[in-house]
Amino acid sequence: MVDDDPASVPETMATYLRLRGLEPSPRGKRRRRRRDDDDENQPFTPGRDPKGIGDALADLTRQAGWNSQLAREDLVLQWAEVAGEETARHASPVALADGLLTVQCDSTAWAKNLQLMRGAIVTELMSRFPDAGVDNVRFIGPDVPSWKWGPRAVPGRGPRDTYG
Numbered sequence: 001m002v003d004d005d006p007a008s009v010p011e012t013m014a015t016y017l018r019l020r021g022l023e024p025s026p027r028g029k030r031r032r033r034r035r036d037d038d039d040e041n042q043p044f045t046p047g048r049d050p051k052g053i054g055d056a057l058a059d060l061t062r063q064a065g066w067n068s069q070l071a072r073e074d075l076v077l078q079w080a081e082v083a084g085e086e087t088a089r090h091a092s093p094v095a096l097a098d099g100l101l102t103v104q105c106d107s108t109a110w111a112k113n114l115q116l117m118r119g120a121i122v123t124e125l126m127s128r129f130p131d132a133g134v135d136n137v138r139f140i141g142p143d144v145p146s147w148k149w150g151p152r153a154v155p156g157r158g159p160r161d162t163y164g
Contacts, residue, residue, distance in 0.1 A: 071131035072096055082124050087114065091139070099135035101125070108141040115139045 009017075051059075061067055075096070080088035090110045095102040105111040114121070118137050125134045 067131045068133060071129045071133075075101075075125065075129045075132050075134070078128070082128060083114075083121060096132070096134065099133050101134050101137045103137060103139050104143065105139055105141060111139040111141045 061070060075082070076093055079093055083091065087110075090107070091103050091105040091114055093101055094104045103114065105114060118139070122134065122137055125132070125137070
């Protein structure tokens with residue numbers, strides 16, 4: 001249908017063929033040449049250097065959504081560095097839910113002292129482990145049995161010196 005003589009092809013058809021890339025034009029060659037030059041095959045371009053294993057693992061954990069879980073694990077493992085050696089001997093993290101870190105202490109005295117230092121501890125935790133999501137810290141005393149909690153608890157003072 002297309003003759004070799006450009007004068008025999010209507011102008012609209014020639015424009016159509018040029019736009020479809022069927023007829024070479026000097027402008028099209030330039031554009032095609034530019035497309036063939038691929039940046040990722042050129043040396044010294046961004047992204048061409050090999051990554052270290054740490055960078056590859058960081059990308060993997062970010063893509064899998066593990067950053068917050070790993071930050072929580074790091075918080076528990078590095079509690080002694082955050083709180084200090086002496087404090088870590090008497091207090092340890094037991095739970096982290098909804099931004100609240102629960103720390104159990106050996107005694108109520110340690111719990112009260114750490115409660116007074118809560119602002120500094122929360123600031124340290126937020127700066128070291130931003131992905132852990134710690135907003136607040138709760139310090140509790142030792143785990144001792146309580147007479148006031150449970151399914152059969154009754155209001156009142158509970159058992160005292162009634163054994164004899």
